[in-house]
Amino acid sequence: MKKTFIIILTVFAFLLVALIAVPFIFKDKIIERIDKEIAQSVNAQVHYDFNNISLSVFKRFPDVSVTLREFGITGNPPFQNDTLVHVDQLQVDFNLRSVLFADTPSLSGMHLDGGSIYVKVLEDGQANYDITIPSEEVAESESTFEIGVDLIEVNNLNFIYDDRQLDYFMALGNVHLLGKGNFTADVYKMPVEMDALIADVTYEGTNYLRNKSFRGNTNVDVDMENMKFAFSDGEFAVNDFLFDLFGFVALPADDIEFDMEFAGKDNTFKSILSLVPGIYSESFEGIKTSGTMDFNGFFKGIYNDNSFPSFDINLNVADGMFQYPDLPKPVSNINVAMKVVNTTDNLDLTKVDISAFNMNFGSNPISGRLLLENLVTYDIDGNLVGKLNLEELTSIFPIEGMTLKGMLDVNATAKGRYDSVANIIPSIDAKMLLTNGYVKSADYPAPIDKLNVNASILNTSGNMNDFLVNLSNFGFELEDERINGNIRIQDFELLNWDGAIEGTVDVGKMMAIFPIENTIMEGKIIADLKSKGSYKDVEEGRFNRLDTRGEMLVQKFYYTSTDLPQGIRINDAKADFTPERINLTKFDARVGESPLTASGFLSNYMNYFLKDDETLKGQLALQSPKFNVNQWMVESGDSEDSELTVIELPKNIDFTMDVAANEVLYDNLNLKQVKGSMTLREGILSFREASMVTMGGQVVMNGSYDPRDLTAPKFDFNFNVIDLSIAEAFNSLNTVKVLAPVAEHLTGKFSTRFDFAGLLGQDMMPILASLDGNGILRILDAAFKDSPVLKGVTSLTKLNDTNTIQFKNLNLPIDIEDGMLSLRPVDLKLWDYQANVQGSTGFDGSINYLINMQVPAGKFGSQANNLLATISGTEATGSTLIPVSINLGGTYNSPKIGLSGENSIESLLTNALKSRVNSEKENLQSKATEQFKAAEDSIKSELKSRSEALQDSAKKEAEKKVSETKDKAVEEAKSILRGVLGNKSRPVIKPDTVKIDTTKTGTN
Structure with missing residues (x-):
């Protein structure tokens, strides 16, 4: 054993x-x-x-x-x-x-x-x-x-x-799923269990579900050969609302076939209440409820581009009631009978019938009904009647820190058809009256008092011209400051209006009562405006028939928010309104840290505000002693890592702005005596005779900034530069550093008339590979010394006077194409030698230049004299000109310098003196130039290809950044998921942050 x-x-x-x-x-x-x-x-x-x-x-x-x-x-x-x-x-x-x-x-x-x-x-x-x-x-x-x-x-x-x-967005969190079955078979049964948080479901800008819990289990009969999925024996729940779902979905081809039925299961009124936003909270379990509910329907038919399944959805609530814990009054006598049905395959023929709807808010009843026959002619028959004591609301709903008073009466009926062609609308008789309204926040000691609204909509005949909207009175009082208004609109087609508003609003006090998160706003707005006219006249452009008059004042106004951290402070502003335009007669403000005054006018404002695709026109004069542009070109005001971003310009504004500023801070530039004219039209900002004093000289520019394509914003400027400091231009302008690195070791001033165009990156900096331009660079007097190029030439040629060059009255013809700066052949004095220089600098910092010099033999010192003494039969002397062709390559700070066609200066001297240079020098340098141009063409071709690739890459990056506006919705959804679920953010897996197995095919 x-x-x-x-x-x-x-x-x-x-x-x-x-x-x-x-x-x-x-x-x-x-x-x-x-x-x-x-x-x-x-x-x-x-x-x-x-x-x-x-x-x-x-x-x-x-x-x-x-x-x-x-x-x-x-x-x-x-x-x-x-x-x-x-x-x-x-x-x-x-x-x-x-x-x-x-x-x-x-x-x-x-x-x-x-x-x-x-x-x-x-x-x-x-x-x-x-x-x-x-x-x-x-x-x-x-x-x-x-x-x-x-x-x-x-x-x-x-x-x-x-x-x-x-245009569909869905975010689910904490998804749990369990599925079993023989997934390799053509036909099999698959039990499925799932639960999740429905964080967000939005379609075409409308949110349908948010922050709802979902759970379900069902058996799915899978028929892969026919792509048919049948549901049976299932149970589903959204929050506390339970329902069955059975039937099938089939995808035999491009169409989708539905035959689904659904029904509520073991639900009470509390179940349907759990779907109401704001009610399903931590206190939901403690809510007292009673009443019954029934929910059922079907969804059956073919879905494709031309057909929509028929459906019938029914919801009935009887004797519903709910009451929050610790609050004395309920919402009771809730009864709803609703049917949404469509027996055709045309979604426009949907019928909505709410035959019964009533509830009591405390002791105040609200009741109504609605019948909408279809979504084509909109035949409607409905009414809503109710009275609400606002003071009772705080006894029904948990409204912390807020006191309400006043009576709200609503009585509205509508019956008939809407047909814009036949000028028919439903007959309407609707009245809303709010009397003795009172709102007080615990955060502010004074209430909004004497809040009264009297409004009515009336049309007894069904004709559009009998339509009348009458807001005969609107007003409230806050700490002895009152505002009143009224407006009357007649004729649904012409929309004739006659209204007025008068009074003072202290927005700081309003914000204390109705706070907005992360926003500060204070100051007073004083208005006395009357307006009378017809929308028909607006459409026809008959603005002389419109009569809008009065004035609006803004005093001690301040606004800041997360999106505008710099803040805007308006000390005093006044605008006068006439039918033709709005005149800004006073504007004294500080935008961020920059003081600003303005005056001007806006025209076509009625058309702009009341119609689509209309242009607001105007003229403004802006003045500032010191304006900091940098503060307005970053994503956030206090982030050290913030970058300049592309500024989108509105296409429906036509402004001319005359600007005058004593000082402007832009990027790393300090601009003085800035003045000029700017025009914003069709989304393009144009500059005319914009001048400034900067970098020791003056710049005058004309041109445009065109961001209509946000992925490839363009600029096109003509510059007239007068006596600018070469050193300051190098230190301040990145383009100069890359395309003219020689400026690092130049002292003096330059002038130029230069045309300059290209694309801007998403950081608002020029994409060097896209630049094109041409002009003449004028240097009156400059010194060039201590350059690595000069040191290289000295080392190569053994000339003893090449460490410094003095330039006077120099004109350099410059072209820029695809980010390559080309210097056309130019004759100049290098040191005391006659020379011809040509070549280019690439956007990648590479240089490629040819220097053809004529150097007297005696300048080469003893090595030339020794050679002259040993060569017989030559007429060469110490003054004989030696053709020296020098190639400059590499980069400016790490140049590669060599002699064209020669290995050393000694062999150059020997061959040149032996061949009686005076008769041969032109041929030698022509050959060097020919060889240089052949090499330069190859370099330009390569740089052009790289330029196109870089521009394409920049555009793709820009397209990605433009799409980030929509990506924010994704990030917000992720934040919701993290906030609701309490999870820490998981790291994003990227190739450079994960150790990848190099011995296997870990990355494909």
Whole structure:
């Protein structure tokens, strides 16, 4: 017996050791197959660390499990900055027998624990999930896996679907999913369980669900051959609202076929109440409720571009009531009967019938009904009647820190058809009256008092010209400051109006009562305005028939917010209104740290405010003793890392602005005596005779800034530069540093008339590779010394007077094309030698110049004299001119300097003197020039190709930045998920932040 036990124990130990050893023995084999499968099927960047992979046979014996931690997939352009998938931990199960003995391991299970999926579809339909290699390419190689998955498990997954083509956005958090089934079969049953937080569902700008919990379990009958998915025995819930869903969805071709029924399940009135925004909160469980509800319907038919399924949705609430804990009064007698039905395949023929709707707010009843026959002729029959005591609201709803008083009466009926062609609208009789309104916040000692509103809408005949909106009285009082207004609108087609507003509003006091997060606003707005006219006259441009008169004053106004951290302070402003225009007669302000005064006028303002696609015209004169532009060209006022960003200009504003400023701070420039005229028209800002004193001289410019294409903003300027300091231009202007690096070692002044155009990057700096321009650079008197180029020439030529060059009355013809500055051949004096210089500087800092000089032989010192003494039969003397051709390459600070066609200055002198230079020098330098031009053409061609590639890259980067406006919605959704779930932000997986296995195909 003992022997038998020992044998059994030994066998067990052997098996245990074998099971432990198997993962290590076959780890490389399994990982190699995983790498191979990724390489053959995934067209994206797959990131993981070899050291984060582990294997085990104990997790799902008899399967072997591969566990991968910190796994990520990022797309290829244009999705290279989007993480499609990030997984904290992914476990994949393989059939152990297939691993040991088969050529192709069988995949049997997948388990995801923690991570995020971000699906993004661009406006043109490109999708970041489209990462599979086309099937015809995959077919050429054998698959390395057999798919026999029978279990899929997901835990703690965040999912965002951002479809910009459909304008659809969905964010789900904490997704838990469990699915079982033989996924390789054509027909199988799949039990599915799921729960998640619905953070946001928005379609075409309308939000449908936000911050709702979802859970569900169902059996799905899958028929892959017919692409049919049938639901049965299911139970679903959104918050506390339970419902069944059964039927099928089929995708036989491009159409989608629905046959679905749904119904509420074991619900009470409290269930439907849980869907109301603001009510489903921490105190929801304590809310007292009663009443019954019933919900059911169906969705059946074909969905495609021309057809929409029919549907019938019914909701009934009877004797509903709810009361918040610790509050004395309920909302009671809630009864709703609603039916939304469409028996056709045309969505416009939907009928909405709310045959009953009533509830009591405390002791005040509200009741109504609505019948909307369709969405084409809008035949309507409805009414709403109710009375609300605002003081009772604080006894019904938890409104902390707010006291309300006043009575609100509403009585409205509408019946008839809306037909703009036949000039028919429903007959309407609607009245709203608010009397003795009172609002007091705990944060401010004084109330908004004597708040009264008397409004009515009347049309008894159904004719558009009998339509009347009459806001006969609107007003309130706040600490003895009162504002009153009225407006009367007649004729639905002509829209004749007659209104007025008069009084004072202290916006600081209003903000104390109704605070806005992260916003400070204070000051007084005083108005006395009357307006009378017709929208028909606006459409026809008959502005002389419009009569808007009065004035508006702003005093001690201040505004700052997260989006405007610099702040705006208006000390005193006054605007007079006439039918033709608004005259700004006074404007004394400080924008950020910059004082600013202005005057001018706006015209076409009625058309601009009342019609689409109209242009606001105006003329302004702006003056400032010191204006800091930098403060307005950063994303946030206090961030050291903020960058200049492209400024979009409105296309429907036509302004002419005369500007005068004693000092302007722009980037690292200090501009003095700034004046000129600017015109903003059709989204382009043009400058005319804009002059300034800067960098020791004066600049006058004409030109334009055109950001209509935000991905490729353009500039085109003509500069007249007078006596600018060369040194200051080098230190202040990055373009000079790159294209004219020689300026670093030049002292003196220069003048030029230069045309300059190109593209701006997203940091508002010129894209050097895009620059084009031409002009003449004039240098009256300058010194060039201590340059690495001069030191190189001295070392090469052995000339003893080349460490400094003095320039006088020098005119240099300059061209810039595709970011390459070219100096056309120019004759000048270098030191005391006649020379001809030509060449170019690239946007990458490279230089390529040819210097043809005529140097007297005696200037080369003893080496020339010794040569002259040894050469007989020559007429050469110490004054004989030696042609010296010097090539400058490399970069300015690291130049490569050589003699054209020669190895050393000694051989140059020898050959030149022996060939009686005077007769040969032109031929020698012509040959050097010819060789230089051939090399220069090749360099220019290469730089042009690089320029085009860089501009294309810059445009793609700009397109990415422009799309970041929509990406903010994604980030906000992620913030919501983190805030609601309490999770820390997971790192974004990028290639340079993860250790990638270099021995395997870890990145594809």
